[in-house]
Amino acid sequence: MQLDHVLLRTFVACVDTMSFTRAAERVHRSPATISSQIARLEAEVGTLLFVRDTRNLALTRAGEQMEAHARRILRLHDEAVEAFRKPDVAGSIRIGAPEDYVANILPPVLRRFSLSFPKVEIKVVCAQSTVLVPQVRNGEIDLAVVTRSRGVEGQLLRREPMIWIASHDRVALERRPLPVALFEPGSQARHVVLAALTRSNIPFRAAYENVSQSALLTVVEAGLAVASVARMSAPPSVAHLTEADGLPAVDSVEIALIRSAGSNNRLGDEMADAICQRADAPL
Template sequence: MAPDFDADLLKTFIAAAELGSFTKAAQVVCRSQAAVSMQIKRLEGAIGTPLFVRDTRNLSLTHAGETLLEYARRIRSLQDEAWAAVARPEITGHVVLGAPDDYISSLLPPVLRRFSAMYPAVDISVICAQSTALAPMLEDNRIDLAFVTRDRSLRLNGDFIRREPVWWVGKPDEPRVWQARPLPVALYESGCMARANTVAALDRATLPYRAAYSSASMLGLLAVVDAGLAVAALARCSVPERLSVLGARHGLPEIEPLDIVVARSAKSNRPTCDYLAAQMQQDLSRPMQSEPASDAVVLG
């Protein structure tokens, strides 16, 4: 007899497969990394074959895992469509959502996929920009929702979603970078909370540093770190598996975490915006966890 596919197990499997990490999957499904590992083992036990190839840095699908992923997506999509057809009236409209590139790439894809399955007649426009650029767009009603870092100086408060730890990262084979003094640091642009918190941590530690590079985009920071030219401080959710996590034992100070919120414009008081904001709250809310998870790559 074929095993029943538990919806929670499939949700966790899809998250791990799409994000390539049990750690990041744990953030999406609001479970611990250990709980995610146990769920995957349960699913593999029920099927009778491994679904992932695991090593110290990468998490990839086996042939069976690739096959199951296609079916798992279809099963989850049908579940969402069935629920929406029975429990929700037909909702149409358009939502303009703004978010920084690190949150868009790491946190929002599963949310948008699930929302679109439940509300297929709602169109979503996504604007990628830093919080400093999204604040005036929100005030001018050019966007409906902003999934951003809380920043009271920009009047970006909104409804709290999660507290995201900030980790130092560097290129694994470039230990000289984090050992250098002054420390070369790649920073986000001036005015954003991530940069302010990073600089404040360095100043409190009286650690000599130089702002070697600056970028409004996470991709800009990653390019510098990948080149072995500097270290950077990134929200945990957006740390790539290829980079090493640095910390106190490397002489680097702890950085204050970031509060992520959903802020709304004055004209967002309509069902389409309500449902998308609620979906983000449901899928992404989780308690604070400040320590690196066990499948993070830590530089010795």
């Protein structure tokens, strides 16, 4: 038995998207080709890897085992290729993101990029989106992953649901006016939260304002306020609230990649590609 890395890459794309159609878009093949490649892989290993119906895919137990092996094989394959393909590229690149995006999006991006370009210095700037946008426009940062607000273009990476969080004892929910921790003025997260509260007619007060992600989580964990954050940013140390808790639905936010004029080069393109691939995968 020999496992073709092309088939394994198609398999991983199907796992990440749970759709032959979306996987086809990712690997630039037709859905029919994707279906054929998965069938070839299943024939090679002698077992079904997916349970299929008319709308959904689900991994079989064998598929779950294959996923771990496939990702490890592809990682080693890509590391070997990159080590010999781009050994002499040097320079530096500056990338910015808010702290929750740094934690959830950037680690595999930075790892992949550093393996591909071991002689390139990567500088990471952690700041709120409202700070990063003008820095990119001024050329102080090459690329940034930000929450898109009015007047900010960039490449859409994903739409992220906003959820309410509170301490596990939910003590802040009992207070009126409702104490709410908010991000800085001008941020899109603050805008959608205030809009939702206004629509709901729930009496509230801005208990804590202009706080960083970590400070906001500390306030919530202490039971001093509730807050609404991007779903991927809500840790298990807080309660993830639902509509049953009486709080209004908050509009999703758009996460975008913005680039400076000076980033239109090979390093900028490679970093942008790594970020887009990561953002398209489940977080």
